[in-house]
Amino acid sequence: MTAYLEVCGVTHNFGGLQALNDCAFAISQGGITCLVGPNGAGKTTIFNVITGFLRPDTGRVGFRGRTLSGLAPQAIVHAGIARSFQNLRLFTDLTACDNVMLALPDRAGETPFGALFRPFATARSDRRRRADALERLDHVGLAARADERVRNLSYGEQKLLTIARLLATGAELLLLDEPASGLAAGALDQVMVLLRRLRGEGKTLLVVEHNTRVVQQIADEVLFLHQGHLLAQGPPARIIADPALAEIYFGGAL
Ligand SMILES: Nc1ncnc2c1ncn2[C@@H]1O[C@H](COP(=O)(O)OP(=O)(O)OP(=O)(O)O)[C@@H](O)[C@H]1O
Numbered sequence: 533m534t535a536y537l538e539v540c541g542v543t544h545n546f547g548g549l550q551a552l553n554d555c556a557f558a559i560s561q562g563g564i565t566c567l568v569g570p571n572g573a574g575k576t577t578i579f580n581v582i583t584g585f586l587r588p589d590t591g592r593v594g595f596r597g598r599t600l601s602g603l604a605p606q607a608i609v610h611a612g613i614a615r616s617f618q619n620l621r622l623f624t625d626l627t628a629c630d631n632v633m634l635a636l637p638d639r640a641g642e643t644p645f646g647a648l649f650r651p652f653a654t655a656r657s658d659r660r661r662r663a664d665a666l667e668r669l670d671h672v673g674l675a676a677r678a679d680e681r682v683r684n685l686s687y688g689e690q691k692l693l694t695i696a697r698l699l700a701t702g703a704e705l706l707l708l709d710e711p712a713s714g715l716a717a718g719a720l721d722q723v724m725v726l727l728r729r730l731r732g733e734g735k736t737l738l739v740v741e742h743n744t745r746v747v748q749q750i751a752d753e754v755l756f757l758h759q760g761h762l763l764a765q766g767p768p769a770r771i772i773a774d775p776a777l778a779e780i781y782f783g784g785a786l
Pocket residue numbers: 546549550551569570571572573574575576577578618
């Protein structure tokens with residue numbers, strides 16, 4: 533059987549630093565997989581490789597049996613994979629709604645030429661895009677904040693907005709880089725509820741997460757990355773309870 537997402541022998545070097553070293557894993561469709569590992573383990577780098585922001589030096593990424601390596605980020609979104617960034621990357625001077633509208637796929641026929649010569653059709657299309665964006669905002673609980681500029685949103689709301697942007701792409705596999713980091717308990721719970729709801733709606737999620745409580749509560753499967761290499765894969769209870777992995781993760785702090 534072909535794996536849903538497949539990372540095979542991926543290596544990536546930044547100058548002399550080997551960020552990914554024969555990294556290999558596969559995830560199946562549906563469910564939440566948490567990607568864990570100490571700082572600098574290569575979690576964000578593997579996201580960058582999967583989503584076309586970095587080309588692997590060696591190895592291959594496959595999605596639904598198709599090779600992705602070599603495709604541009606936009607083509608990978610088109611293939612069905614969208615990712616969020618550790619540092620959010622929102623347009624802070626624009627509204628929440630505009631940020632989501634910018635992530636919606638372009639519709640055929642939408643061109644500057646069309647805006648000049650078919651103004652009514654363009655206005656209709658703009659209204660439709662706004663309605664689509666509002667739907668995604670509502671999905672993450674931000675409908676009431678649609679017209680607020682991003683810089684006036686709380687950090688928790690900004691995190692939710694990054695998820696609304698992912699939903700706007702229509703992708704079926706969502707890669708989230710630390711969606712819960714820096715959040716207070718209430719906002720953290722809100723994100724966890726949302727991620728579980730997305731799983732229930734048929735999305736597949738690969739989530740980088742440092743908080744073991746979050747991992748325990750949302751993960752169906754855990755991947756443990758260390759020095760750019762997959763060290764272990766299994767159910768959260770087993771990975772979290774493994775003393776050798778805890779030693780690597782916390783460097784003996786426990
Ligand atoms: N653009 C870059 N240029 C040089 N080195 C980089 C670059 N990006 C990442 N690295 C290095 O590659 C290694 C893996 O980094 P990466 O960001 O993938 O780690 P991470 O597991 O996401 O860590 P964290 O939990 O801190 O986010 C680290 O040693 C990092 O310093």
